[in-house]
Amino acid sequence: SAVISQKPSRDICQRGTSLTIQCQVDSQVTMMFWYRQQPGQSLTLIATANQGSEATYESGFVIDKFPISRPNLTFSTLTVSNMSPEDSSIYLCSVEVQAGGSYNEQFFGPGTRLTVL
């Protein structure tokens, strides 16, 4: 298993500013993912972040808006840049842990609740 912490847990920001969200894992993991959960919606994958390589972004998400760092196997950051009210969401960090055989399990952090005014 994996225990994931995120900072901050919540924030209220002004439009046009940027916020960096930190994700810390209690063990070394290769695969980390960042998701967004807009109010009342499902989880949408923003990007996959592997240590030592650039993040891979999903359609509709770009590096200039959501830059990601992955400096080591236990830590990652997601920045939400030049925020607008449409960026108000819960942002979740997730990691993949090998669970035996061909099956890998994903664990989720508690999320960062962002409100943009």
Place this chain on the structure above:
Amino acid sequence: GNSVTQMEGPVTLSEEAFLTINCTYTATGYPSLFWYVQYPGEGLQLLLKATKADDKGSNKGFEATYRKETTSFHLEKGSVQVSDSAVYFCALKEGAGTALIFGKGTTLSVSS
């Protein structure tokens, strides 16, 4: 591409009623299938999983069977409790190194 389709909610039931939440998927390969639950004010938790066709995942009285022929993974519980009120997400994972893909979620509300 891969996708997951869940029945629309909300689902409103009385305590001890039978629950079914439908989930179907589209995948190019042979994914693992999951149900996650999000209780009010809490984070996302894995409820159950199935990694290959005909597997049955079960936990806390909930069950789901991986049906390859119908590409389905319906969630069932014989007798729901008020404490089961939550949002339930069906998800698939193509394999190691790939990310979970989620359905839109189904809100379950159980009243006593």
